Amino acid sequence: MGQQVLNGIFVGSIYALFAVGYTLVFGVLDILNLAHQAVFMLSAFFALVLVEHGLSIWLALPLGIVFGGLLGIGLERIAFRPLRGRAGSNLSGLISSIAMATVFEAIAAQIFGPDISRFPQGTFPDRMISLGSASASLLQVCIVGLSVLLMAVLTFLLAKTRLGRSIRAVAENPRAARVLGIDVDKVIALSFFLSSALAGAAGVLFGLAFNSISPDVGRSVELKGLAVIILGGMGSVPGAVLAGFAIGLVEVFTVAYAGSTYRDAVSFAVLFVVLVARPRGLFGQVAVREA
């Protein structure tokens, strides 16, 4: 039981980290960025290449995070900014993000091939830690710790800093924010940087945790991420954090008590039920315009 809870928290922390960035961009732009998973995947590959060239993982991880953030800025420049202000731009934004995801996946498949790549052995010290009756590897503990730390930093950033206030202002009403002297384009670019940096972090940690990276590794996480942000309420960061852990736990318990065949089906069932019964999720605002 304790072991299951531990495993659930571990899986959930990666889902939450992935979904927080997802929901941040949705909150600001009302656009579902389906290239989020491709940033996740490319950052994992980037860190892998660095490690293969002899860099320590403690350097490769932050570099992977920055790489993800830069990809996000590029993504916004190429696929989202030109569409801004057009009628129906949130659906065309969704489609252009699919286009970028396809391009990113093609690049990864060309460079790394379709097979699974792995971090070299000994990338991370292999040690077990026992917590009461349950046990976890040092890697798992670090992943949970890092995810929680990064999400705490993001929450602090959004709540207390000038940048966070500008981001919330743009999310609330871009036109009013511009009138108040906020550089809306810059704030959106920075939101993309933050969001994609978190995707990068999730990607590197996921790659380390499951030690398998392939060009389509982001696909399954993307669909889990959708379930997480719907359950948490689109655009709500605390919602995504809680829902991430919730989905992780539900998944682990499903595997334990109903068999692994139902693992993926459960998150979609959650997604479906929430959308039909309570589209604003746990923490979404009451007046979600699209639902």
Added chain:
Amino acid sequence: MNLYLAYQGLIAFVGINALLALSVYATLSCGQLSLANAGFMAIGAYTGALLTLHAPGIPFAAVLLASALLPALIALPLGLPVLRLRGVFLAIATIGFGEVVRLGFVNWDYTNGALGLVAIPQRTKPWILWLTVLAVLFVLGRLRGSRTGYALEAIREDEMAARTMGIETTAYKLAMFSFGAAIAGIAGALEAHFTFIVSPSGYSFGRVVDMLVQAIVGGTAYFVGPVIGAAFLTLLPEALREAGSRVGLSPGPFRLFLNGVILLAVILYLPDGIASLPRRLRRRVRG
């Protein structure tokens, strides 16, 4: 004639992809982005394959009819709650449905789980395929300028306003959702009886993205757009394959890359798709 034989497979895939792109167009024509069609395609493909394998006496036309009807019927109870969602939320809910269908087939022992069904007799003849494409185009063509066609257009432009004018938006949306499901189901059955196999991996999220890309690239303002898009994106990678491999690009990633770049270019610079090119050029020439 030799040329035709050499490219027979490719031409068939243009037809199948055209049907799939049209199935996405059906819901887009009233402004709804539904991504459930890989799931409906899977249901149609499995229905058709199981009928042919277990009851070989049934004529192919009846098999195809069943492959269209079952997804269309499933679309009705699914669409009723789901079509209340708008925009991105509808897209997400339908992605969820597609994945549930795929996972269902992966876990269903009767259809050999992840391996799927094999050795399906090849019953899809080119004329059957293209007759189906023409029939779908005929229906969509008849809609244009009709009462229904105007209603769909009104819903696409502004759903709230359409409802205020007394248009039964839910009924129209549900009808197009179900029609799209039927087209996807037929396409699935036609493909299954052409490639000999059905397996869950053929109906993943990537498949519905392909359909969407082809519909958008061709253009969704006019009903022949999706057919143009399907033909263009099916034939172009083949035409460029050799050039690509000469510079060291493997065919799979190369096709993906082309798809992505073309989709991006169309969304940014040609929002009404390739089908709108002639009109645009004419306007430019006239100045």
